[in-house]
Amino acid sequence: MNAYVGTPTSRVDGRAKVTGAAKYAGEFAADRLLHGFVVAATIPRGRIARLDTSEALRVEGVVDVLTHAHRPPLADKDEAWKDEVAPEKGSPFRPLYDDRINFNGQPIALVVAEDWETAKFAATRVRVEYDQEAFATDLESERGKAARVDQPHKPRGDAAAALTRAAVQHEADYVMPSEHHNPMELYATTAVWDGNGKLTVYDKTQGVQNVQKFLCSVFGRKRDDIRVVSPYVGGAFGSGLRPQYQVVLATLAAVALKRSVRVVLTRRQMYGLGYRPMTIEHVALGASPDGTLDAVTHEAIAVTSRFEDFSRNDTGWADQLYKSPNSRFSHKLVELDVSTPCDMRAPGAATGVCALECAMDELAVALKLDPIELRLKCYSERDQSEDLPYTSKQLRQCYARGAEAFGWDRRTPAPRSMHDGKDLVGWGMATGVWEALQMPVAVRIVLTANGHAEVSCAASDIGTGTYTIVAQVAADALGLPIENISVRLADSTLPQAPVEGGSWMAASSAHAVLGAAEDIRQELARLAKALPGSQLADLDATKVTLVDGMIASNDPNGAAVSIADVMRHSKLERIEKEKLNQFAEDKSHARNTHSAVFAEVKVDEQLGVIRVTRVVSAVAAGRILNTKTGRSQIMGGVVWGIGMALHEETMMDHRFGRIMNADIAEYHVPVNADIHDIDVIFVDEPDDRINRLGVKGLGEIGIVGVPAAIANAVYHATGKRVRRFPITLDKLLD
Amino acid sequence: MNNFQYSRARDVADAIRLLAADPAAKLIAGGTNLIDLMKENVERPSRLIDISRLPLRDIEETADGGLRIGALVPNSDLAYHPLVEQRYPLLASAILAGASAQLRNMASVGGNLMQRTRCPYFYDTATPCNKRSPGTGCSAIDGLNRNHAILGTSNSCIATNPSDMSVALAALGALVHIAGSSGQRTVALTDFHRLPDDKPHLDTNLGDGEIITAIELPPRGFARNYSYLKIRDRLSYAFALVSVAAALELEGNAISEARLALGGVAHKPWRSLEAEAALRGQAATPDHFGRAADLLLQGATAHSHNGFKIELARRAVVRTLMQAASATPQSQAHKKIA
Structure with missing residues (x-):
C-alpha cells in the first residue's frame, strides 16, 4: 500500500522551518548562558611563544579565557580523538x-x-x-612531494603500453581548486550544563551519536553524562560528518565553568574547518578510431594536512563507466600546513568525474564522434574493478531521456557554430556516477491506541528531507495518514544511526522503518487472532496488511478489524517496537546511481561573460521515495555544480598561508541571477536486488557531472578548452 | 568590534562640531559598509555620530534645471525617483547594478561615496596593508591582485574604489556639496576621490570635520543615449571587474557630446577628458569607440593577475558606447549583455 512513498509529499517539517519554530544549535536557550568567542591563529605553522590573556580577563563581563595552558583535562591519546569517520591514518586535530x-x-x-x-x-x-616556522601551503609548488596512498582500484592490463600504441590519444591535467563549505547555518554549539556533571549538547552535526561518543571519549565521561541533540541542520553537505572544534570548545568551557556555554563560529572562522581539497587530475585516454577505449589512466594529486591523511576516490570512476581492457589509477597526497580536508558533496566524484568527463569530451572531439555516441560505444555493463554486474544501471535511459528533453539532436558539433545574437551558444554533456550505499539503522515505533505513531531514530536530517521520507514510509507501512505520524530524529538517546552522509540515509532509514513496522504488524495480527470470537482467528499472521487504520487479510475477500478495537480489547494503550535493520551482505553486484547531465551556455563573444541558460539532469537512482524533495536534491546539486564550474575557488596567499576570500562576498557561489532553467528527470529504474524498496539515495549524484557538462558546453561555444577550474571570464579572453 | 561612544547629531552644524571634537569619530548613516568594517576590526572609531535623522533626504530641482540630491537619500529612493528615471537613467542604472535591494534600501548617497575598497588585504587585519595601517606595506602588489587597479596605482596601493554609483556620477559631471567648520564648498565628483600615491589611507579629499550634504547633477542628463555595463565574476552581487558608464549626445550618427567613466580599475572613478574630446564630432562607430577606449586606458599597467582587465576594459568600453549609441542600454535585470 503506497499512499505516500513515491509521491511529491511536502516536507513535514516545512512549516516549522518557515515559521521559525524549528530550532537550530545556536538558538537553544539555557539559564545563565555564557558565550564563547574563538581567537584564531594568524600563522600557518609554529608555536605559541606567549599568550597573554590578562587584558581580555579585565574586560567587564568576561568570565574566563581558555587556552592550552588553562583548561580542563582533555584525552591525550589519538585514539580518543578519532570519531567514527576520522581518516584511518593520522592524529586528529585537538583544539x-x-x-x-x-x-x-x-x-x-x-x-x-x-x-x-x-x-x-x-x-x-x-x-x-x-615562534614561526617555515611552511608550505601551495599544492602546485609542492607537487613533487606527492606520496601515493592505497586505492581500491587495481590496475588492469598495461595501460601505459596501450596508450602508446592507441591510434587516438588524449592526455591532459585538470586542476580543481580547494572549495570551502558555506552552509547557511554557521557552526554552533550550545552546551547546556544540567548539573552533576551532565550535559545536553545542542550541536550542528550530521551525526549526534558520533559526536556523543567523541565527546565522552575526549572528556573521559560515561555514556549517560552527555546527550547530543541536533534536530535541525541548516545545511552541512559533509562538513558536519566529523565533530567540529566548536563542540569541543563549548563543552570544554561548560565543564570548566560548570555553566551553559554557546559557541558560534564566524563565517571567516569556518574557513578553518574542512574543505574539498584541491586536486590536480591527470587523465590519459587511448582509443581506436571507432571510439573503442584501449587505455585509461587517471592519476590525482590532492592536498591533505600534515597530521591526517584524507583521501577519497577521485580516479576509479572510469571502471564503473567505460569499458577498457587496460587501466591504471593512482591517488597521491601532498601534506601541507593546512587544516585537514573533509567530505564535500560527492567527495572524489565531483572532482574526479569532472576531469574524466572533460577528457572524454576532448576524446570525442579528437575522434569526431558525438559525445553521447562515444559514451555508448564504451558503455560498461559491469563494474570492471571487481568485474561485477550492477544491481541496476539505467544509464542508457538517462542519456536517451536527457538528450530528448534537451533537444540534443539539434546540436551542430563544430565549436562556435551555434549563436544567439552576440552570444556564442554551447551545448555540452557529461555522465554522473555515485555509490548506492546502505548502513545499519535502528528505529523505534510507538503506536498508540488513538491511531498515532511516533517514529524515532538518531539519524540527522541535514535539510535533505529525512523527516519526510521516514514519515512517508511509516504512514504506508502502518496504514495511517501521514498527519498521524510524528518523527523524532537526531537525539543521541534515540535508536542507533550512523552519520548522515554518503547518500545512504534514505535507503537505510526507510528499511529500518519497514523493519520496526513489520514487528508492529505481527504483534497486531497476533493480538487480533487472540481476541475472543475474532474474525481473524484463522488468519495467517504473515499475510495481513495495515491499511486505513485496519488490520486486513491480504485475501481480497478476507476480514478486516480496526487497529483501535484490537488494542482496546487487548487493553493496550501502546505498542512499542524497536528494531535494528541490517542489510544482508551481497558482494555479487555493484551498486551505483547514474546520471546524464546536459548544459547550455551562452557566452558573450567579446566579453566572455558566461550564462548557464539550461540544464537537464536525467537521474537513475532506483525508486524515488519523494519526487518533490528528490527533485529539490538534484536541483541543489545542479546549482552547486554550476558554482564548481564557474565560481567556487578558495584563494590562498601562499606567502602568508592564509585564505584571502574567507567570506561569502568574495568566495563566490551562484546567486539567483546565475540560475536559469533546471529540468530534473527521474528515469525509471526498478531494482529488486539492492533492497526491498529498490531505493538508492540521491544526496550526491545531483552534482556529479554538472561541472564537466558546463565546461564541455563552454568549449563547444567558444572553442576554448579551460582545464583550470573555475572557468572565469578572463580565461576566455584572448 | 571595539567599544565606541554614540551620539546623535541634532543638525549638520552639530555633526560638524562633534566630528571636529574627536578626530577618531566617524559619521554613520546606513552603516552598510562601516558596520562590516567595524566587525572585522578594520575601522575602530571612538565614536559614531549618527546623522541618519538629519534633514538631508530631499531630491529637488535646481534653478538651472539640474537636480540636488540630499546626502541621506537612500540609494533605492534615488534610483527609483521619477526625475532620475526620466532625466538621469544612467545614474539609476548604475545604482541598480550594485549591491542588493536590501543594501540599497539602507545605504545613503553620501555613504556610497565614502565606502571603502574591498581589497581582501584591507579587510584582513592579519596582513600588511598601507591603507589600513600606513607604512606596513601593500600585500596586493605581489599577492592576489586579480581584481585590483590597472590605472593610477602607486607603489603603496593598488586598491580600487568599489562604487557603481560614483562611476555614473563621474560621467554625469556631478558636484559634491560639503560643509565644514569653515563653511561650505563644492568639488567635482572626479576631484572628490583621490589616487593612492603615498597616502592610500586617504580615500577622498574630504577634510577633517567635513560632511557631505548633497550631490548636484548638472542639467545635462543624457537620457536618450546612455548605458552602464558592469562585468563581474557572477551575474549579480559581485564587485565589478570592470564597469563602464557611457553617455552620448548624437546628431544623426555624429557625436556632439560624450562622457565616459570606468569603475573597478582605479582608486577612483576613471574619466578622461581627452578620450571624450576625441569622440566629439566623430561618427558613432566601433573604430572611434576603440580609439576613445585606448585613450581612456592610456597608462594602464598590469600586475601579476589582473592583466586581463586592460583588454576587458577596452572591449567593455566599445560595447557600452555601442549600447549607448543605439539607445539599447544594458538592462540590470536581464543579464544578457545587450
Missing part, C-alpha cells in the same frame, strides 16, 4: 591542546563572557606571540 600551530585559523583561545559582543570584543585583547 586548545598544546602550543603547536598546525594551520592558519586554528583556534588558540576561547574567550567566555556573559554576552557575545563582550566575548568578541575581549577576543581582540588577547595578545599572542608566535
Whole structure:
C-alpha cells in the first residue's frame, strides 16, 4: 500500500522551518548562558611563544579565557580523538591542546563572557606571540612531494603500453581548486550544563551519536553524562560528518565553568574547518578510431594536512563507466600546513568525474564522434574493478531521456557554430556516477491506541528531507495518514544511526522503518487472532496488511478489524517496537546511481561573460521515495555544480598561508541571477536486488557531472578548452 | 568590534562640531559598509555620530534645471525617483547594478561615496596593508591582485574604489556639496576621490570635520543615449571587474557630446577628458569607440593577475558606447549583455 512513498509529499517539517519554530544549535536557550568567542591563529605553522590573556580577563563581563595552558583535562591519546569517520591514518586535530600551530585559523583561545559582543570584543585583547616556522601551503609548488596512498582500484592490463600504441590519444591535467563549505547555518554549539556533571549538547552535526561518543571519549565521561541533540541542520553537505572544534570548545568551557556555554563560529572562522581539497587530475585516454577505449589512466594529486591523511576516490570512476581492457589509477597526497580536508558533496566524484568527463569530451572531439555516441560505444555493463554486474544501471535511459528533453539532436558539433545574437551558444554533456550505499539503522515505533505513531531514530536530517521520507514510509507501512505520524530524529538517546552522509540515509532509514513496522504488524495480527470470537482467528499472521487504520487479510475477500478495537480489547494503550535493520551482505553486484547531465551556455563573444541558460539532469537512482524533495536534491546539486564550474575557488596567499576570500562576498557561489532553467528527470529504474524498496539515495549524484557538462558546453561555444577550474571570464579572453 | 561612544547629531552644524571634537569619530548613516568594517576590526572609531535623522533626504530641482540630491537619500529612493528615471537613467542604472535591494534600501548617497575598497588585504587585519595601517606595506602588489587597479596605482596601493554609483556620477559631471567648520564648498565628483600615491589611507579629499550634504547633477542628463555595463565574476552581487558608464549626445550618427567613466580599475572613478574630446564630432562607430577606449586606458599597467582587465576594459568600453549609441542600454535585470 503506497499512499505516500513515491509521491511529491511536502516536507513535514516545512512549516516549522518557515515559521521559525524549528530550532537550530545556536538558538537553544539555557539559564545563565555564557558565550564563547574563538581567537584564531594568524600563522600557518609554529608555536605559541606567549599568550597573554590578562587584558581580555579585565574586560567587564568576561568570565574566563581558555587556552592550552588553562583548561580542563582533555584525552591525550589519538585514539580518543578519532570519531567514527576520522581518516584511518593520522592524529586528529585537538583544539586548545598544546602550543603547536598546525594551520592558519586554528583556534588558540576561547574567550567566555556573559554576552557575545563582550566575548568578541575581549577576543581582540588577547595578545599572542608566535615562534614561526617555515611552511608550505601551495599544492602546485609542492607537487613533487606527492606520496601515493592505497586505492581500491587495481590496475588492469598495461595501460601505459596501450596508450602508446592507441591510434587516438588524449592526455591532459585538470586542476580543481580547494572549495570551502558555506552552509547557511554557521557552526554552533550550545552546551547546556544540567548539573552533576551532565550535559545536553545542542550541536550542528550530521551525526549526534558520533559526536556523543567523541565527546565522552575526549572528556573521559560515561555514556549517560552527555546527550547530543541536533534536530535541525541548516545545511552541512559533509562538513558536519566529523565533530567540529566548536563542540569541543563549548563543552570544554561548560565543564570548566560548570555553566551553559554557546559557541558560534564566524563565517571567516569556518574557513578553518574542512574543505574539498584541491586536486590536480591527470587523465590519459587511448582509443581506436571507432571510439573503442584501449587505455585509461587517471592519476590525482590532492592536498591533505600534515597530521591526517584524507583521501577519497577521485580516479576509479572510469571502471564503473567505460569499458577498457587496460587501466591504471593512482591517488597521491601532498601534506601541507593546512587544516585537514573533509567530505564535500560527492567527495572524489565531483572532482574526479569532472576531469574524466572533460577528457572524454576532448576524446570525442579528437575522434569526431558525438559525445553521447562515444559514451555508448564504451558503455560498461559491469563494474570492471571487481568485474561485477550492477544491481541496476539505467544509464542508457538517462542519456536517451536527457538528450530528448534537451533537444540534443539539434546540436551542430563544430565549436562556435551555434549563436544567439552576440552570444556564442554551447551545448555540452557529461555522465554522473555515485555509490548506492546502505548502513545499519535502528528505529523505534510507538503506536498508540488513538491511531498515532511516533517514529524515532538518531539519524540527522541535514535539510535533505529525512523527516519526510521516514514519515512517508511509516504512514504506508502502518496504514495511517501521514498527519498521524510524528518523527523524532537526531537525539543521541534515540535508536542507533550512523552519520548522515554518503547518500545512504534514505535507503537505510526507510528499511529500518519497514523493519520496526513489520514487528508492529505481527504483534497486531497476533493480538487480533487472540481476541475472543475474532474474525481473524484463522488468519495467517504473515499475510495481513495495515491499511486505513485496519488490520486486513491480504485475501481480497478476507476480514478486516480496526487497529483501535484490537488494542482496546487487548487493553493496550501502546505498542512499542524497536528494531535494528541490517542489510544482508551481497558482494555479487555493484551498486551505483547514474546520471546524464546536459548544459547550455551562452557566452558573450567579446566579453566572455558566461550564462548557464539550461540544464537537464536525467537521474537513475532506483525508486524515488519523494519526487518533490528528490527533485529539490538534484536541483541543489545542479546549482552547486554550476558554482564548481564557474565560481567556487578558495584563494590562498601562499606567502602568508592564509585564505584571502574567507567570506561569502568574495568566495563566490551562484546567486539567483546565475540560475536559469533546471529540468530534473527521474528515469525509471526498478531494482529488486539492492533492497526491498529498490531505493538508492540521491544526496550526491545531483552534482556529479554538472561541472564537466558546463565546461564541455563552454568549449563547444567558444572553442576554448579551460582545464583550470573555475572557468572565469578572463580565461576566455584572448 | 571595539567599544565606541554614540551620539546623535541634532543638525549638520552639530555633526560638524562633534566630528571636529574627536578626530577618531566617524559619521554613520546606513552603516552598510562601516558596520562590516567595524566587525572585522578594520575601522575602530571612538565614536559614531549618527546623522541618519538629519534633514538631508530631499531630491529637488535646481534653478538651472539640474537636480540636488540630499546626502541621506537612500540609494533605492534615488534610483527609483521619477526625475532620475526620466532625466538621469544612467545614474539609476548604475545604482541598480550594485549591491542588493536590501543594501540599497539602507545605504545613503553620501555613504556610497565614502565606502571603502574591498581589497581582501584591507579587510584582513592579519596582513600588511598601507591603507589600513600606513607604512606596513601593500600585500596586493605581489599577492592576489586579480581584481585590483590597472590605472593610477602607486607603489603603496593598488586598491580600487568599489562604487557603481560614483562611476555614473563621474560621467554625469556631478558636484559634491560639503560643509565644514569653515563653511561650505563644492568639488567635482572626479576631484572628490583621490589616487593612492603615498597616502592610500586617504580615500577622498574630504577634510577633517567635513560632511557631505548633497550631490548636484548638472542639467545635462543624457537620457536618450546612455548605458552602464558592469562585468563581474557572477551575474549579480559581485564587485565589478570592470564597469563602464557611457553617455552620448548624437546628431544623426555624429557625436556632439560624450562622457565616459570606468569603475573597478582605479582608486577612483576613471574619466578622461581627452578620450571624450576625441569622440566629439566623430561618427558613432566601433573604430572611434576603440580609439576613445585606448585613450581612456592610456597608462594602464598590469600586475601579476589582473592583466586581463586592460583588454576587458577596452572591449567593455566599445560595447557600452555601442549600447549607448543605439539607445539599447544594458538592462540590470536581464543579464544578457545587450
